[in-house]
Structures are given as structure tokens and as C-alpha cells.
Amino acid sequence: MPVPDLFRAMMKEEWRMHSTIFGSLGFALFPAVIAVFAFFGALTLPIFADVFPYDVVALLIHTLFMLMGVMVGSFGLMGREFMNRRFGQASLIAYASRSLPVSERRIFAAFLVKDTVYYILLYVLPFAAGFTAATPFTGLDPALGLLAFVSLALAFLLGLSAVCFLSTLYARSVALLAGTAAVLAVAAIAAFRLGAITVSAVLPPYAFFLDPAAEPLALSLLLILVPAAVSVLFVTVDYPDRTKRFTNRLDPLAGRLRGLGSAHFIAKDALDLLRSEGGAGKVIFSFLLPLGLVWVCLQVLIRFIPGVDPLVVFAVLLGVISATIYNWLTEFDSFTSYTFLPVEISEVIDAKLKSYALANLLPLGVLVLAAATSGGAGTFLPALAAFASVSAYTLAVTVYLTGLHPNVMLYHAWVFLRYLLAISPALLLLIFASIVDPAYAALSLLLVAPAAFLLARARTRWQAWEMPTY
Amino acid sequence: MRQMIEATELTKNYGNVTAVNRVSFSVTEGELFGLLGPNGSGKTTMIRMLTGQIPPTAGSARVMGLDPANDPIGVRGLVGIIPEQETPPSFLTAEEYLHFVAGIRNLDSVDERCDRWFDLLEFRDKRDVLCKDLSRGTRQKLMFAQAFLHEPRLALIDEPLINLDPIMQRTVKDFLTGYVQGGGTVFISTHILEIAEEICDRIGIIHNGRLLHSGPVEDLVATGRHLESFFLDLVRGDAGA
Numbered sequence: 001m002p003v004p005d006l007f008r009a010m011m012k013e014e015w016r017m018h019s020t021i022f023g024s025l026g027f028a029l030f031p032a033v034i035a036v037f038a039f040f041g042a043l044t045l046p047i048f049a050d051v052f053p054y055d056v057v058a059l060l061i062h063t064l065f066m067l068m069g070v071m072v073g074s075f076g077l078m079g080r081e082f083m084n085r086r087f088g089q090a091s092l093i094a095y096a097s098r099s100l101p102v103s104e105r106r107i108f109a110a111f112l113v114k115d116t117v118y119y120i121l122l123y124v125l126p127f128a129a130g131f132t133a134a135t136p137f138t139g140l141d142p143a144l145g146l147l148a149f150v151s152l153a154l155a156f157l158l159g160l161s162a163v164c165f166l167s168t169l170y171a172r173s174v175a176l177l178a179g180t181a182a183v184l185a186v187a188a189i190a191a192f193r194l195g196a197i198t199v200s201a202v203l204p205p206y207a208f209f210l211d212p213a214a215e216p217l218a219l220s221l222l223l224i225l226v227p228a229a230v231s232v233l234f235v236t237v238d239y240p241d242r243t244k245r246f247t248n249r250l251d252p253l254a255g256r257l258r259g260l261g262s263a264h265f266i267a268k269d270a271l272d273l274l275r276s277e278g279g280a281g282k283v284i285f286s287f288l289l290p291l292g293l294v295w296v297c298l299q300v301l302i303r304f305i306p307g308v309d310p311l312v313v314f315a316v317l318l319g320v321i322s323a324t325i326y327n328w329l330t331e332f333d334s335f336t337s338y339t340f341l342p343v344e345i346s347e348v349i350d351a352k353l354k355s356y357a358l359a360n361l362l363p364l365g366v367l368v369l370a371a372a373t374s375g376g377a378g379t380f381l382p383a384l385a386a387f388a389s390v391s392a393y394t395l396a397v398t399v400y401l402t403g404l405h406p407n408v409m410l411y412h413a414w415v416f417l418r419y420l421l422a423i424s425p426a427l428l429l430l431i432f433a434s435i436v437d438p439a440y441a442a443l444s445l446l447l448v449a450p451a452a453f454l455l456a457r458a459r460t461r462w463q464a465w466e467m468p469t470y
Numbered sequence: 471m472r473q474m475i476e477a478t479e480l481t482k483n484y485g486n487v488t489a490v491n492r493v494s495f496s497v498t499e500g501e502l503f504g505l506l507g508p509n510g511s512g513k514t515t516m517i518r519m520l521t522g523q524i525p526p527t528a529g530s531a532r533v534m535g536l537d538p539a540n541d542p543i544g545v546r547g548l549v550g551i552i553p554e555q556e557t558p559p560s561f562l563t564a565e566e567y568l569h570f571v572a573g574i575r576n577l578d579s580v581d582e583r584c585d586r587w588f589d590l591l592e593f594r595d596k597r598d599v600l601c602k603d604l605s606r607g608t609r610q611k612l613m614f615a616q617a618f619l620h621e622p623r624l625a626l627i628d629e630p631l632i633n634l635d636p637i638m639q640r641t642v643k644d645f646l647t648g649y650v651q652g653g654g655t656v657f658i659s660t661h662i663l664e665i666a667e668e669i670c671d672r673i674g675i676i677h678n679g680r681l682l683h684s685g686p687v688e689d690l691v692a693t694g695r696h697l698e699s700f701f702l703d704l705v706r707g708d709a710g711a
Binding site for chain 2: 247342
């Protein structure tokens, strides 16, 4: 089977997989949501230009797209477990070299081409389009939109090819992967220390965006094509057996949590988090990174709007961001895992809420730390009320709209829009009120009632939900 | 004898597709009943309705005296279920998964219960391996163990021998036969006719959602016919009708 035919089949497969989850229209609208997001994001650039110069923003966005490439590559290569839990026994062309008369190399090449085309059309193009559409209002050169499209596509591909390269090394030998990673890390640290290397040199697509010359473009292509070619040439699906063994940690953990009820479910959530790829570190990293960014942005905001209490506004945003912990708690779970056991779906949801409450000790710690270090102890109580209420409300909206599947359902344009419409007005009102007087942040407690209502509705809604069989 | 399963005019529609069409049958205590049918004939939908996983569009059922549509948790608390597709949670070990199920079912003496199944199905050496790293065969053994962990009086099994090697198939068949002789009741759905011919007391044949035949296996044997030819004649005749 020639690569172009495989490519076409994989493109159809990818589309059908997504449209099965979200519905064709729902998924087709997702690029529009990205474009709108990029448009409004670009409009704020001049406001933050003082503290976030354009080149810093460009660096962040290029890094983000590179990480997206890493994520897409990781999912394609290691996402079978995730898909199995969502759809039963997932069977994708990418895993079919043992059953089809097509070489692993050819399948993998087609897989790379498919991911390149598919995700550039899905993510990069709409992002660049939204950015370009905003240029008349931001005073930026519209040609930057085209440049951003090319450089962001390169950044995405850099991440994709790097993860493919590293996974091929992993499949061949863990020692080879560890050795390569160690050499690269030591070389990078030494080069930075000696001043022989700059951020632009490490991320040539970003350098190309700053200066669209032939040299960074060639370097970008080199860093994309060589690892990609090596990974295609040496790809193997015969992964060495790295089965891990664990003593029974469920019962001791459940024993300690017995007082909370649903102890076995909470213990299972904890083990899912700790043992899945990235461990607890992925939660902390994905959580603390945006929080750091929020804190810096707030310091800027204070200059523009006198009277803003950064701790209260931070607490509101902390409440929204903390709700993403629910996504981690549900990543490997599905209602179908429980339909043959004597357990109500509402009980599963309740257990998730308890796990969520426990995990929220982390953002609570962040809030306490922020209050202690920023001298905001005077507004700590309204900030605490705002954090707890917003977190509960955002969680309730998420559970109502997505059940146990926020990681996939929030990509549905219609669901995402409802999510935004449910959260944004409350959030903006609360921030506005707290600007007038930080004590008004306590009004956030009014969100507790709709949160309780939505959670009650979510229980009955998902109880009646029938998982389609595939 | 007590009726463990009674289905009356049970029907399930998915949109315009009728997966199960007015099916009535019963299974008596101590029976091993096999629902046979080609792929997509409605077997899995039938098990899902009988265990309250999905509500019927029409008709009714009683399972151990309970209505699965109104009391699905009650039914699932009494019976053991092995679904066809579901796999155990990825990041629990085999032993942890059994303890998880035991926790849901409020069972005591969990270690002893687990040990029995590790030994019977010969996967003690895999007890500390994450479920995601287990072979399909071992996952099926684990699903078997979870279904019988609470020693139910009735088990509903979708494709009981799937992914098991011939030695383990023999073990499972012997277990099911002994379980029924001890007063237990088993409802299996399968498209593998040899299983039904070998271990079932009674069979039902379903095609395109309709029950075409229901009766004791020994009646069939008495006529001198093999189940395979009987099944093929029936299904092909229905398809041509």
C-alpha cells in the first residue's frame, strides 16, 4: 500500500474518530473557536506590551506550539490505552503493521505526514488566521500573520519530530534514550553557561519569526527532518517488556480515606494519577505554569487599574484553573467501567468530587502562599471565599456538561461555548465587583447555589446517559 | 424450580435500528443457558438489558425477582457480569482491581477470595502487574474473577472463552459446569457453537434481534442433528425469509 493511500486512510480515520466523539459539526467548529480565541488574545497584546514585549509573547506561543507537537506525537504513539478506555478495543491503522501487509516504516511515515497536515490545519492555521484578523486593531503588520503561520507550524513540527525521535530511541533501547537525553541536557546547560547558545538557537522557528532569514529556516528544517527521518528509518513496534510490578497500595490508601466514604474510588483516582505517564508532576506542572503567568499578569494589571487587589483576582482565577484538576482525575475513567458493577453513576461522580476536594488542597496551598508573600492577609478571607466558590462552580459546570469526559467533550465547539457562557459572565462580574471593593469578592458565595443545582442535575443527567457501543 | 431470568417481549431500539425485537424466554435455577447468534444479532444488547446497563424500549424482564430497568443496582449487586469489551482499570494491578470490586461489593475475606481465583485461573504471578500490562487472556481471567468474587447465584457472561487458551478454556468450562451442578445459574451469549453444544443445558438462537429457537440441547441431540447444521439452517432460512 503506497504512503499516499495510507495517508488518505489515516486522515479519514482521524476525522471520523474526532467526529464520532464530537459530532461532525461540533468538531468542524473547533478551529473557529481557536481563531476567535487567537483574535481576542491578539487584541490584548498592546495592553500588556509594557511587561510582555511582543518578542516574549512570541517566544511563549512558539513554545506552546512546540509542546503541542510533543503532545500530539505522544498521543499518537502512546494513546492506545486512552482510546481503549474511551471506545473499548481501539484499532487504529497506526497500530496495524502486524495485521496488514504494510511495513512499520511506511505506516509510521504516513502517520507523521497525517499528523503534520491534520494538526496544522486544525490548530496552526486558525490561530494564525485569528491573529491576522486582529492586526487592524493592534497596529501590527498583517504580514506577520503569514510569518506566524510558517514559524508556528515549524515549532509544532519540531515538537512532533523530537518526540517521535525519542520514542524510537526508547523502543530500541532505554539506555540509548537515557544516554541521548543526558548528552543533550549536559550540552545544552554547558552551552547556556558559556553563552554559546541563545533561546533563538534552541528554538529556531522562533528565531525565524523574529528574523525571517534563510539560516533559521534551514536550521528549523534540519532539526525537524533529520530526527523525523531517523525515527522513520529505525521505527519498531517490538517494544521491550517493561512491565512494572506494584504491591497492593489500594487497600492501605482506602483505609486511610475511609472516613470520607467512597474510599476505594478516591484511592483509585490517586493511583491513576501517580502511575500514569508523568505521575503527579504533570498535574503540578500544568497547574503551576499558568498560575505563575496569571500572577505576573496581575502585577501588570495593578498599574492600569488602581485599587485592584491582586490576591482576590488571583483567587478568582485560581478557582477556574483549579477546576482543570478534574480533567486529570477523569483522564483514564469511563462510565462503562462501572455499568456491570453495583454502583450508581451518581456515586462515581460523588467520589470524583471528593477526590477533587482533596486535590484542591494544592491550589489552597498556593493561595495561602500568595497571601503570605504578597502581604495580602487583609483580604485573605474574601479571597478564600472567591477561590472556593469559583472552583466549585467551575467544577459543577464542567461535570454537568462533560460528565467523566472533560478531556474530550470540551473540544466539542458547542459544549465549549456553553462552558464559556456559563463561566465568563460570573467570572467577569466577580472580578469587577472585587475591583470596586475586595470585600465584594465574598459575593462569590452566591455561586454555591447554582453549583449545587448543576451538580444535582449532572447526577441525573449522566445516570440516564447511554454509552453508544462501537 | 425458581425462575432466575424471565424476559417478556423485550425490545431495544437504537434510533431506527431494532437490536432486540420482542424476545421472550426464561432461565431456571441450576441451568446453563446459551444465547447463540451471529455477530450483531442482539446478544450483547440482551445482556445489557438484563443487567440494567441499558433500559429496554419495550417489554420487561425479571432477574432474580428484580426488574433490572427499575432496580439495576439491585440486580448487579446479586449477579456476576462479564461484559464482552470492558477491560479493567489501566493503573490498578490485578490484585488491586479485585480489592476495588470487593470494596464496591462490601465483601469480607477478600484475600482468600482473590487467592481462590488466582489459583483456579492460574494467574497468581500476574497479581502485582498493572492491568494495562496484562495480556488479553489474563484480563479476561481477571474479569472472570471479579464476576464471581461475591459467589453469585447467577452469572451473565458475554463470550466467556474469548482470548483464553485451550487449557484455560477447559478450566473455565469445567468450572461453569460444576458451578451449575452446585445450584448456580449461568446465562452465556456466544457465537461459538461448540461451547453451547458442550456445556449448555438449553439454548436460544437469536438473529436480527428475534429469537428463532429456544429449547434443550438434548432434544437437538436426540434428533441426531448437530447444532451447527441446525443453527445454519435456522439463521440462513431467516435471512432468506
